[in-house]
Amino acid sequence: MPTNLTTSANHTAQHSETNYNFPALIFGILLIVVIICGNLLVCLSVYKEKALKTTTNYFIVSLAVADLLLAVLVLPLFVYAEFQDGVWSLNMTICDGLMTMDVMLCTASIFNLCAISIDRFIAVSVPLNYNRKHVDQRQIVLLSATWILALAVASPVLFGINNVPNRDHSECKLENNNYVVYSSVCSFFVPCPIMLLLYCGIFQGLRRWEEARKAKLKSSTQACQKFEEPPASLPPLACLPPPLPPVIENDFTDFNLKETNQDPVPDSPYTIECKNGPVASLTFSDSGYNQDQNQEKKRAKINGRERKAMRVLPVVVGAFLFCWTxxxxxxxxxALCEDCDIPSSLISIVTWLGYVNSAINPIIYTVFNTEFRKFFRNFLPKCC
Known part of the structure; x- marks a missing residue:
């Protein structure tokens, strides 16, 4: 959501000779192509692949749409201004429209990242009430709020907050410094802590579930061993069959996170099967959970899926903070320090960096997903 689409801090007059910035043009075109291709593939894969039609992926599609619109509606004019060394040669009506779309779409992109963290937090905290296959009312409200709030943040530009006296027509930027602070707080300084707190909650929830799972598996393993040990009070008789061989302990300390084409179903923390010798299967369950066995299996399945997200969370948070902070x-x-001398090159670099996040998002949210990778492997060779 750039407050200044130029590389120059101040222009007092139109340049008589424009210095064309060809590196910015080349990089800008490549960035636009990467953003469009990556986010189009995300939308297309969810549309065509039935296995990808999940609520979490609908949030990712919403994020992809925001990044896609940013690449189509905002970046071409931004790259055009950068190519002309920061000189805005179009009229101010186009500039205000560009600022409105820029603020709205960048805010929507950030809000969608926050919505994804909320969705994952719900999936971990209340898995039995989480609808993975169909979008329920709660998720519709969350998706709608993402775009409505983004529009609300950008609406002051649409209503003429940029129309200030003595406006420099050689620049295209947000003219009201108070609005710059307001939009920054709404678009970043509020969503960012919320996102970090939610991801911390996800880590803690998954850690508690993992500890409970390991403890239950350990107790079940000990129960299997105790069951197969011969009673100490009865001496072995020759007529009896030999005692069962020792139970081979399974290693439950390291859950296999290797993804398959279907959702992994981790061992339930409430059951374990002892398979050995003539005994085909011995199952030990807590009696208190027998009546809720199906719900516990569902909980284990959802939590097992969300555990894989632990590998992605540091990448998600790191990329977000690196690009937007x-x-x-x-x-x-x-905006707060008008007398501060901030180099124009620094403003340009951080602005480009914020736009780069729109190219990184589809990579982060798809490269770690088996279904997305499978679709890309099948689709890209046919397309090329």
């Missing part, structure tokens, strides 16, 4: 810090400082 410099941008909002620099532009907020620039």
């Amino acid at each position: 410099p941008f909002f810090v620099v532009h907020t400082m620039r």
Whole structure:
């Protein structure tokens, strides 16, 4: 959500000779192509692949749509301005429309990242009430709120907050510094802590579930061993069959996270099967959970799926903070401290970095997903 689409801090007059920035043009075109291709593939894969029609992926599609619109409606004009060394040569009506779309779509992209964290937190915290296959009312409200709030943050530009006296027509930027601070707080400084807190909650929830699972599996293993041990009070008789061989302990300490084409169903923390010799199957369950066995299996299945997200969370949070924190810090400082001399090159770099996040998002949210990778492997060779 750039507050300044130019690489120059101040232009006092139109440049008589424009210095064309060809590196910015080349990089901008490549960035637009990557964003469009990556996010189109995400939308297409969810549309065509039945296995990908899940609620979490619908949030990812919403994120992809925001990034896709950003690449189509905002980046071409931004790259055009950068190519002309930061000089805005179009009229101010186009500039205000560009600022409105820029603020809205960048905010929507960030809000969608926050919505995905909320969705995953619900899936871990209340898995029995989480509908994975169909979008329920709660998720519809969350998706709608993402776009409505993004539009609300951008609406002041649409209603003329940029129309200030003595406006420099050689620049295209947000003219009201108070609005810059307001939009930065709404678009980043509020969603970012919420996202971090939710991901911390996800880590803690998965850790508690993992500890409970290991403890239950350990107790079940000990129960199997105790069951197969001959009673100490009865001496062995020659007429009796030999005692069962020792139980071979399974290693339950390291859950196999290797993805398959179907959702993994981890061992339930409430049951274990002892298979050995002539005994085909021995199952030990807590009597208190017998009547809720199906619910516990569902809980184990959902939590097992969400455990795989633990590998992705540091990448998600790290990429988000890396791309957006410099941008909002620099532009907020620039709005609060009008006398501060912030290099124009720094403003340009942090602005590009924020846009790069739209190219990274589809990579992060699909490269770790088996179904997405399978679709890409089948689709890309046919397409090429």
